[in-house]
Amino acid sequence: MATGGRRRLKVVAIIVSAVVLLGGGAAAAFAWTAAREPVVPRSEAGAIEHPPLSPVEQLLHDADDPLACALSFAGEGAPADPMLQRQSALFQGLPIPAREGFVFGGWYPTEAAATAFDQAARVNGADAVVCVDQQVQLFAGWMTPEQNVAENAQIPILMYHQFTAKAEGESGWLRGNYAYIGDFEAQMSHIASSGFYMPTWDELSAFIDGRLFLPAHSVIITDDDADQSWFDLAVPVIDKYKLLSTSFMITAYRQDPAPSIYVQRRSHTNDMHQAGDNGKGRMVNWTADQIAADLNASGDILGVREVMAYPFGHYNDTAKQGVAQAGYEMARTIEPGLVTIGTDKLALPVVRIDYGMTVDALIKRIG
Template sequence: MLIVIAVIALLLVSLYVSAHYNWWRPRVDTSCPRVLMYHSINESAEGISPDLVVHPEMFEKQLQYLKQQGYQFRTITELLDTQPDGKNVVLTFDDGFRDNYTQMFPLLKKYQAKATIYLAPEIDGIERLDQSQIHEMRDSGLIEFGAHTMHHINLDKAEPEIAAEEISQSKAVVEALTGEACHAFAYPFGRYNDSNVEQVQQVGMRSAVTVKKGIEQISDPFRIKRISVLGSTNALQFHLAITRGRYRV
């Protein structure tokens, strides 16, 4: 009886570990770019979901890992425009948290890493980047700014005219904030439909990222998959995500 209980316990532990550490997934060839999804980089998750907040120390370790593995940091538009050879990674940040300037940006400068930040200029509930911070980040040559709708709405549920306005207005406001053309878009909540994809294309965007997890060659620049990095993602899970596209079921 004790042997049966031990076997069952071992099986349950194995299933748990395999579900949270997907070592069994096949490795994805390093010629495929890695597009990572972040939100906030902060020591505290006060007021928002802890999953959206990566501690600065962990983020720095992730940058060190990527450098050690030989990845080259690109913005999303740079990646798509130049299609560089070798191992490439794109760091993307949704929403436009102010800590992208206070916490994340110093680390990017330290490691000369590039990133793309998708701004939702009138999103509620977060401390947002201001224009002086945006300009400093832009002038560094390390940051590309994209759009994320004005109010961070679910485009798939919005009336077509509202969705179109949110997309076009966010592009215009981001261009006013940065003084540069805005080519990149991120679907809020990863929610969108075929009509939204057409709307993004019609306003002159050249790419759009989703929240669908995975690593692949980019065949459709308006449905780009990303690797989600959460506040709870540990070093082993990050390695599995970078090599396999996701680390848990």
Template sequence: MGTMTRALARIAMVGAALSLLAVTGCATEVVPASTPVAETTTPTPTPMPLTAAEQLLADAGDPAACAVSFVLDGTTLDPQLQTQDALYSLLPIPRADGRVFAGWYADTTAATAASADPAANAGNPATRVNGADLVACTAQQTTLYGAWTTPEAVTAENARVPLLMYHQFTDKPGGEEGWLRGNFAYVEDYRAHMHHIKDGAFYLPTWDELSAFIDGVLFLPDHAVIITDDDADPTWLTMAAPINEQLQLMATSFDITGDGVAEQNRFILPRSHTHNMHTAGANGKGQMVNLTPAEIAADMEASADALGGVKEVVAYPFGHHDERSKEGLRAAGFDMARTIEQGYVSVGSDKLALPCIRINFGMGVADLTELIG
């Protein structure tokens, strides 16, 4: 085809295109083959980072878990993982120079009131929260609010904390016979005692709280009491401990772990009555004043292992103790020990020689009221 012919052909093609445009009223953009067509995409949103509490829950993967957050003036605390419908475990006890911690509370109003008057609502289960309370959460989270008070408030309160000591129990109103008769509390007297404590809204400190109170860094009201039982006797397990579960009152059971650890309900704190030292030694007294500090420490380590590693407190068998006992307990990492000496725990008490209030057969509510208010 000649040059002229090709030119005429191009003119004819352009003319045909213009004729088509005139008929349809549409224009078509010719895109060069070498130009790519851009694709439209929707950007993926950046996920919000998890809060510290949410991360705890995600890592736990447990529907019964509860992330507890803390709000306290001048202090930043990480959230803590707890278990719903179980007693709170080892809530933090903050320390600050010139201040005394006045506890955790369910809301800011109660915390503010506690800062002004820490004794006012200390025993109200709807306000001050501690290890005597069951964990309750909404959507697996909750927040506790802390309060501070002053050393002067502690001095003014002058709290004396009784550690009640029970042993065995009987369902016989007239009691048991024999030389151990005094050890057996009538179970209906015990029930009345627990109702008195419950209805009177006594504050029930945990052992770590008692330790901090002795150090003068935690406020406890004078209206406080710790309930304990020695030996984890079958009568405790079947008669008395169910009363604590029914009334939701925390108590401590001192267990001789070498005989096997007794199964307790969720309101009972199993603690050590030694592993294999609840026997008489060469001098007729307990092994705590016969064995060496190293032997005592080894026994207490075994007891702690049986109790899942708990080393807070031990009850001396028969109450016998001396400096070697204390040395052995320190070596094993125990912070406190309860004797059978009568008395109350105050700020500055000897943590390895805590006194108690012994409960004997025949003591009713009037007797208990005289002892603890």
């Protein structure tokens, strides 16, 4: 008799024995249940074996956080492994993949949006994480280098300083540095409602290299010095419109935590925002080693390097050497201009915002 047949006879014999020994309906019910109960896989030690967790399940299991979100990627050249994000925070560390003969076009919530390079749908570190069942997937977009160049993107970096609630402005020699908060709100409202893309600094770096596509309709918002008026007047506006911004902090003067998820803290040096021996900033008086030491101190406090802003806009080749030596990839000047493919990363130009600039004046500069 075949092995399967012998096994079935054995099971039936066990059931019949149970009925005879226990008797009646109860015994029959027991036998029926025993016959129906599935066989649970067990290890040699007797422990129940569970199927292995998927990479996404394992990531969420290890996080053990109800706000954890497993981000996975799809599309040619996309990373195979998921990465952990946190719901209600901004996306952090999104990869910029490389693919021979192509320029990365960004991350999108659907394949169709990735194919169309849908700017309104594009996702980056300026966006809050939104998950369904603690999971989200993004699709990679790719274009040719020719398509990227044809976009002719010229990225403005807006530079603000202090802010005032006085429509008539402040008095004194720094009057021009103070943006009227009413003008600032109108400018931020325009940026938010006009669908500007808000690049992160790593995206800007990859754009300069020609590795990443940025839409022509992009803008970066920065503030120098982290003045108290930035915290009191400007940050509530940034929060209101949910616009990614950067606060360049002089860390010897203040080390406040980020006042909003939309505010990135970056270095304005640790203690080089002072005049050196020749009356110009320390940045152009110190050696590369001294500059690097100061920037390392600032970077350690902020927990990030990436980009810094030159105090007073003063810099030279020695300053650039010190910046690079400290591990910073980019540096922002106060020189007017727009960032394009091939721009000097250690001499990023800006669009300076002075007192009296209205939203119409901003539109003339950035669209």
